[in-house]
Amino acid sequence: MTVPEHVVERAWQIAQPILNSGRNQRRAKAKGFAFKLFHEFDNPAEEGSKAHIIKKIFAWGETSAWIGPPGSLKSSLLADAAVAVASGSDWFGYKSKGPVSVVYFALERADLVERRIWATAARRGITGRLPIAVVPGIVDLTKPGSVEKIVATIREAEVEFLEDEAHEGDYVGLAIFDTFAKLVAAGGGDEDKASHQGAVFTSIQRVKDQLGGGGPHVALIGHTGKDESRGARGSNAFLGDADLMVTLSGDAVKTATVTKANDAPEGPIFSFKGEVCEFGADEDGDPITINIVSSEEVSAQVASKPSEPKLTANQKTMLAMLADAGAAGLFTKDWDAKGRDAGIGTRRRADLTDARTGLKAKGLVREYSDKWHVNRSS
Numbered sequence: 001m002t003v004p005e006h007v008v009e010r011a012w013q014i015a016q017p018i019l020n021s022g023r024n025q026r027r028a029k030a031k032g033f034a035f036k037l038f039h040e041f042d043n044p045a046e047e048g049s050k051a052h053i054i055k056k057i058f059a060w061g062e063t064s065a066w067i068g069p070p071g072s073l074k075s076s077l078l079a080d081a082a083v084a085v086a087s088g089s090d091w092f093g094y095k096s097k098g099p100v101s102v103v104y105f106a107l108e109r110a111d112l113v114e115r116r117i118w119a120t121a122a123r124r125g126i127t128g129r130l131p132i133a134v135v136p137g138i139v140d141l142t143k144p145g146s147v148e149k150i151v152a153t154i155r156e157a158e159v160e161f162l163e164d165e166a167h168e169g170d171y172v173g174l175a176i177f178d179t180f181a182k183l184v185a186a187g188g189g190d191e192d193k194a195s196h197q198g199a200v201f202t203s204i205q206r207v208k209d210q211l212g213g214g215g216p217h218v219a220l221i222g223h224t225g226k227d228e229s230r231g232a233r234g235s236n237a238f239l240g241d242a243d244l245m246v247t248l249s250g251d252a253v254k255t256a257t258v259t260k261a262n263d264a265p266e267g268p269i270f271s272f273k274g275e276v277c278e279f280g281a282d283e284d285g286d287p288i289t290i291n292i293v294s295s296e297e298v299s300a301q302v303a304s305k306p307s308e309p310k311l312t313a314n315q316k317t318m319l320a321m322l323a324d325a326g327a328a329g330l331f332t333k334d335w336d337a338k339g340r341d342a343g344i345g346t347r348r349r350a351d352l353t354d355a356r357t358g359l360k361a362k363g364l365v366r367e368y369s370d371k372w373h374v375n376r377s378s
Contacts (some may be wrong), residue, residue: 053085053173053217055095056264060173061214063204063241065180066256067222068248073274073293074221077248077256078176079104079116080293081219085174086130087121092270100173101131101161103154103216107182110136115290119277123295131161131170139177141203142187142196150203151210172216175207180222201241253298271298309362314344318355319364322374329373332356 051060058064058081068074084091088099106113114134121130135153140146154172161170177183183200208215224247245260246269255271258264275294278287311319321338322330330338336352339345345352356372359365365372 050263051214052097053100054081054091055097057081057091057094057244057269058085058174058217058219059243060217061208062243063201063218063220064244064246065220065222065242066246066248067224068254069224072248072250073254073272073291074248075113075178076116076120076274076292077254077272078178078219078221079113080120082117082132082174082176083120083124083126083130086132086170087124087126089124092272099131099170100216101133101158101170102174102176103133103135103157103172104176104178105135105139105150106178107138107186108179110134112290113178115279116292119279119290119292123275123277123292129164131164133157133160138186139183140186141177141183142199143203147203147206147210150207154207154211154216172211174219175216176219176221178221180220183220197241273298309364311362312355312358314339314351314355315358317342317344318352319359319374322365322372327373329371332367332370332372335372 052058053060066074066078081091082102082104083089084096086099086102088096090096104113104117117130117132117134139150141150154175158172161172180200184196187199204218208218220242242260243262244258244264246256247259248254248256250271253271253273255268257268258266260266273294273296274291275296276289276291278289280288282288318335318339321342322335335356336345339352339355344355356365356367360367363375365374367373
């Protein structure tokens with residue numbers, strides 16, 4: 001007897017929830033790490049497979065780094081982002097997916113952060129209340145015990161926001177830490193040590209995990225090194241642990257450029273100017289001012305390239321080999337092997353090391369976990 005196809009299909013519809021229930025119960029009792037099977041993966045082509053707060057910029061559960069030299073308006077830009085996210089406004093042409101709450105951890109000059117946010121909201125014409133909380137003081141994320149306090153702070157802020165009828169349902173979607181250097185230094189850490197930076201990033205991930213649902217987007221404000229072309233100050237672990245890294249450059253006009261992204265192209269994403277706002281006068285009659293992001297529209301600009309560094313013949317050959325490897329890059333041993341095939345390091349092994357370190361010193365290549373890549377500007 002042949003069972004009609006529609007009967008089989010209906011039987012499967014009834015049985016599937018039962019089977020899934022049993023599987024979920026079994027996994028709940030499992031002693032190993034949680035895992036996800038292939039057929040349970042999110043389809044990247046489906047809407048909502050990656051939940052954004054601001055499309056292509058801030059996504060739930062990810063970490064971004066916003067770095068630049070002094071005077072690049074890093075903190076002003078993230079204050080502007082906080083107001084846009086909390087009000088559900090588009091940001092530099094990137095679409096908002098709706099308002100969510102923001103917690104800004106101001107490890108330095110919290111009073112200045114408050115003034116920036118207040119002035120930015122006023123410049124945008126926002127007169128009502130916004131779901132933004134500023135947390136003043138030092139946060140030591142190098143210690144695992146600090147995770148619980150960060151989680152508690154965010155949850156307590158959420159309670160305040162959810163009790164406000166104007167912002168009902170606005171969970172914290174963006175947590176800003178200003179600055180990353182202070183996060184590392186708070187526990188006596190050193191930005192130059194990958195292990196110290198790694199401890200901070202581990203704590204950030206634990207915060208997201210404990211908050212559930214992937215956690216909020218974490219935005220870190222950082223500094224570039226003395227050579228701005230070489231990216232963030234300190235260990236390059238910063239580059240490896242951020243999902244998105246944006247470098248700010250320029251004088252009167254600042255340009256935000258994606259220098260690293262897990263699933264987006266690199267390059268300039270927007271440009272902006274600063275604007276000085278006056279709050280009135282102090283007790284001496286002098287104006288009280290604050291520098292915020294201007295409302296003036298500025299077309300995205302590509303920063304001018306510095307003059308090309310001079311390279312030795314060996315450096316040119318090694319750089320070309322690494323460039324040929326593309327986005328995949330090369331491990332040190334594989335890069336060295338290609339160099340030896342070209343006759344580099346056969347007489348003097350140190351020639352390979354000299355070529356690598358020389359290229360790195362010129363900011364043309366970067367290395368993370370023993371794997372090398374060509375910097376985009378190369």
